[in-house]
Amino acid sequence: MSEIQLKIECKECKHTNVVPFNTMILSWKEPEKKKSMMDGSFFWGKCSKCGARIPIVHDCFYFDNVGKYVVAYAGSEIALRNAYGYFYDYDAGAVDYLYEHDYMKRIVRTQLELKEKIHVFEDGMDDRIIELVKLYLFPNITERFGKARVFYEGAGGKKLIFTERGGKILEHIDISDNRHYNRLSSKYAKELIDIKSDGPEINRKWAVELVTKTKKGL
Ligand SMILES: [Zn+2]
Numbered sequence: 001m002s003e004i005q006l007k008i009e010c011k012e013c014k015h016t017n018v019v020p021f022n023t024m025i026l027s028w029k030e031p032e033k034k035k036s037m038m039d040g041s042f043f044w045g046k047c048s049k050c051g052a053r054i055p056i057v058h059d060c061f062y063f064d065n066v067g068k069y070v071v072a073y074a075g076s077e078i079a080l081r082n083a084y085g086y087f088y089d090y091d092a093g094a095v096d097y098l099y100e101h102d103y104m105k106r107i108v109r110t111q112l113e114l115k116e117k118i119h120v121f122e123d124g125m126d127d128r129i130i131e132l133v134k135l136y137l138f139p140n141i142t143e144r145f146g147k148a149r150v151f152y153e154g155a156g157g158k159k160l161i162f163t164e165r166g167g168k169i170l171e172h173i174d175i176s177d178n179r180h181y182n183r184l185s186s187k188y189a190k191e192l193i194d195i196k197s198d199g200p201e202i203n204r205k206w207a208v209e210l211v212t213k214t215k216k217g218l
Contacts, residue, residue: 005018006020010054015047025061028066057075058075059076059079059083067121068101068102070098070104072087072107083200102196104196106199113203116152119152126195128206128210131204132207134207135211137161144171145163145165159178160173
């Protein structure tokens with residue numbers, strides 16, 4: 001039902017491949033898709049002619065009925081508008097299901113963020129506090145590595161933040177003692193009341209705005 005056929009040209013041999021792609025992933029029905037999302041293979045296909053790996057760039061929705069959340073990966077402006085419509089425009093249809101089942105709604109703009117959100121929620125953590133922790137760690141990371149991106153990674157139950165630049169992991173930071181997480185959770189307890197009504201874009205920008213608005217610092 002949600003499977004579409006994408007035409008993707010192989011960069012190596014120029015062959016045009018028809019690659020099936022699922023735009024709606026139901027984690028409880030498709031555990032293998034969930035696994036491929038976590039190991040990154042979900043967004044990779046294989047050229048049927050020369051066997052080269054081909055990247056798949058397409059938007060999708062990831063549903064989890066245990067954690068009761070949906071994450072929309074919206075890589076383009078059009079996809080972003082569609083995701084907002086899907087979440088909030090009652091005429092669009094699917095909204096009823098999300099509200100009926102009290103789903104938490106999130107929108108991410110990159111594949112790495114999609115993976116990160118799943119890790120955060122799988123670990124039963126609050127993505128808003130994780131964004132604050134990342135923001136707190138950020139100055140120290142940029143001081144040492146220059147330009148880098150910071151992500152939460154479950155790493156098999158271990159709570160880690162890793163810093164990344166151009167697909168290369170620069171460093172892992174162990175946050176498993178929850179020290180910063182608990183501290184920032186208490187500090188912002190008044191602002192972080194309802195995780196489900198917040199969002200849908202919980203990211204660095206959101207965290208910066210919260211810290212600026214409240215003048216509470218990190
Ligand atoms: Zn090829």
